[in-house]
Amino acid sequence: MSKTSPAILNERSNQLVILLLAGCLTTMTGSIVLPIFPEMRESLNLDRSWAGLLVSIHTLPSALSTLVLGLLADRIGKLKILIPCLLLYAVVGVSTIFFTTMPWLLTSRALLGVASGGIAAATIGILGNMFAGETRLRILGYATGAMTIAAIIFPLLGGWIGATHWQYAFYPYVAGLPLALVAALSLKEPTSDSTSLAGGQQQLGKILQNPEIIKLYLFIGVTGIIVYSVVVYTPPYLKETIGADPILNGFILAIRLVGAAIASAFGASRVARRFGQKAAVAFGFSLMAMTLVLFPSLTDLALIIPTAILFGVGFGMITPNLYDVLAEIAPAEVRTSVLAVGTGFNSVGQFVSPVILGQILKYAGLPMVFYAAAGLSMLACLISLGQRNRV
Numbered sequence: 051m052s053k054t055s056p057a058i059l060n061e062r063s064n065q066l067v068i069l070l071l072a073g074c075l076t077t078m079t080g081s082i083v084l085p086i087f088p089e090m091r092e093s094l095n096l097d098r099s100w101a102g103l104l105v106s107i108h109t110l111p112s113a114l115s116t117l118v119l120g121l122l123a124d125r126i127g128k129l130k131i132l133i134p135c136l137l138l139y140a141v142v143g144v145s146t147i148f149f150t151t152m153p154w155l156l157t158s159r160a161l162l163g164v165a166s167g168g169i170a171a172a173t174i175g176i177l178g179n180m181f182a183g184e185t186r187l188r189i190l191g192y193a194t195g196a197m198t199i200a201a202i203i204f205p206l207l208g209g210w211i212g213a214t215h216w217q218y219a220f221y222p223y224v225a226g227l228p229l230a231l232v233a234a235l236s237l238k239e240p241t242s243d244s245t246s247l248a249g250g251q252q253q254l255g256k257i258l259q260n261p262e263i264i265k266l267y268l269f270i271g272v273t274g275i276i277v278y279s280v281v282v283y284t285p286p287y288l289k290e291t292i293g294a295d296p297i298l299n300g301f302i303l304a305i306r307l308v309g310a311a312i313a314s315a316f317g318a319s320r321v322a323r324r325f326g327q328k329a330a331v332a333f334g335f336s337l338m339a340m341t342l343v344l345f346p347s348l349t350d351l352a353l354i355i356p357t358a359i360l361f362g363v364g365f366g367m368i369t370p371n372l373y374d375v376l377a378e379i380a381p382a383e384v385r386t387s388v389l390a391v392g393t394g395f396n397s398v399g400q401f402v403s404p405v406i407l408g409q410i411l412k413y414a415g416l417p418m419v420f421y422a423a424a425g426l427s428m429l430a431c432l433i434s435l436g437q438r439n440r441v
Contacts, residue, residue, distance in 0.1 A: 065180075066189070068233055072132065073173045073193055074200035075139060075226060079108055079166040080400075082204040084281060085300035086212035086219050088289050093216060094152055105282050106404050107156050108163030109274075113397030115167030120175060120390020121254075124383070127239045128172040135168030136230035143223025162223070167397065171390035174373070176237075179385060192314075193370075199311045202304040209300020216296075254384045258391065266376050267395040269331065272430050273368055274399020275406070276338055279423035280306065280345075280361060282404050287416050291349050306358035313366025327371045328434055334371075335431035337364030342424035346417035364427075 083090070087105055094104075123131040142161040149155050177193055204222075212219035257263065281303070288294035288302060313334075321330040341361040348354045373392060380388035407419045 065237055066177075068229070068236055069173045069176055070193055070196040071229055072136065072169055072233065073197050075136070075229065076112075076166045076170045076173075077197045077200045078204045078222065078225075079112070079143075079162055080105055080281070081200075081303070082208035082222060083212075083216075083219050084285060084303055085205050085209035085296040086216035087282075087285050088299070089212065089216045089296060091286075094155075103404055103408075104152075104155065104159070106278060106401050108159045108166060109278075109397040109400035110163065111160045112163035112167035112170070113394035113401065115164040116171045116390045116394040116397060117167075117387075119168040120171035120387045120393075123172050123175055123390070124387050128176050129233070129237055129239050131168050132172035132176075132237075133230050133234050135165045135172065136226045136233065138226075139165035139169060140224050140226030140230070143226065144220060146220045146223075147217045163397070165226075167394070170393045174389045174393060175385065175387075179382060196311075199307070202307045202311065205300040205303035207300075209296040209298070212296045212300075254387055257380065257384060257388060260379070263376065263379060263388065266372055266379075267392055269368075269430060269434070270372055270392050271395040271399035272426060273365070273372070274396040275403045276335075276342075276399075276423050276427045276430075277365055278400040278403035279342070279407055279419060281400075283407065283411070283416060283419050284345075284358075287346075287420075288354075290416070292351070302354065302358060305355055306362045309359040309362030309364075310366035311362070313363045314370050318367050318370045321367060322371050322374075327375060330367050330371050332431045332434040334364040334367030335427045335434060337361070337367070339424045339427035339431060342420045342427060346420045 084105060090104065119131050119135070139162065142158055142165060146155060146158040146162075149158055174193075177189060180189070207222060208219040211221065284302060284306075285294070285299040288299055292298075294302070318330060321333065325333075338361055341357050341364070344357055345354075345361075348357060373389060376389055376392050377385055407422060410422050411419050
């Protein structure tokens with residue numbers, strides 16, 4: 051495996067920080083409003099089984115825009131996608147505070163998803179092309195770790211701000227404006243060979259039909275379903291069982307990601323090197339399954355907190371390894387597009403999670419939601435172990 055020299059890493063450090071900050075905004079899209087979700091649902095008098103769509107509605111347009119804008123980024127340049135999307139992110143994110151009806155709220159959230167998908171496609175595309183080999187896996191781990199750390203901060207911030215009024219949790223989206231300015235002044239578009247790019251684009255259809263890539267996409271989508279089962283249904287569960295307010299809900303959602311941040315940045319690559327990426331992914335799914343089974347029986351914070359952390363460790367093992375395998379398979383000319391499609395599958399998984407699990411909630415109650423997600427996670431673990439290839 052090729053390695054990037056320390057000198058090159060040092061030269062790229064400023065760009066890396068900007069890209070990581072941009073990537074972190076995509077985690078804020080949903081995470082900052084999650085702690086105030088029960089209050090929002092009550093304020094808008096939403097149907098309990100469908101209310102999760104308000105949290106996840108941004109994920110479907112995010113999936114579509116990740117694919118479309120990822121393809122466009124390979125053609126016209128990543129920065130020409132990144133900067134406008136950062137501006138759109140700020141404008142439509144903050145505008146939500148002016149809307150009080152469900153149609154306008156959903157429209158605003160959907161547009162936010164479009165902007166978030168463009169940011170994700172551009173940032174992961176640039177990161178995928180900046181590094182190679184073991185260095186790329188480590189950088190992708192850092193990126194996942196940075197975004198999960200951001201996802202720790204944002205629920206805390208949203209719960210704290212939203213404790214006064216749930217609409218106030220939408221103000222932090224304005225951060226897209228200064229970041230767009232910094233990106234425009236500091237980032238440079240990586241050079242690429244136009245002949246190679248054109249040839250790569252012609253091969254993209256074939257590449258996306260590769261059974262190994264399709265399998266990876268399905269794993270990414272399933273991970274999105276499982277993770278959002280916790281993201282969407284933990285706040286109402288905690289409110290019903292222990293009377294959690296937005297601040298406590300924000301804390302629980304945040305602490306869940308401590309394990310994810312540590313595992314992504316430091317554990318994922320080490321486990322993969324020692325046992326293989328297939329084993330690392332399977333271990334992650336099994337750990338998420340175990341914690342999901344335990345969660346509905348817990349009412350003591352002393353047990354809820356470590357269980358939430360362990361769930362995050364499982365997630366942190368899966369994500370960087372799946373994306374690294376995708377980046378390894380994909381030709382450099384279309385790597386942005388291939389990774390963007392993977393991000394799109396994650397968003398689709400997040401979108402369908404409350405659609406499917408909301409019906410389980412309606413007819414079987416909250417505990418069965420977590421049990422169903424646990425069963426899906428265990429199934430993914432067994433399938434991963436049964437594969438002959440890397441994952």
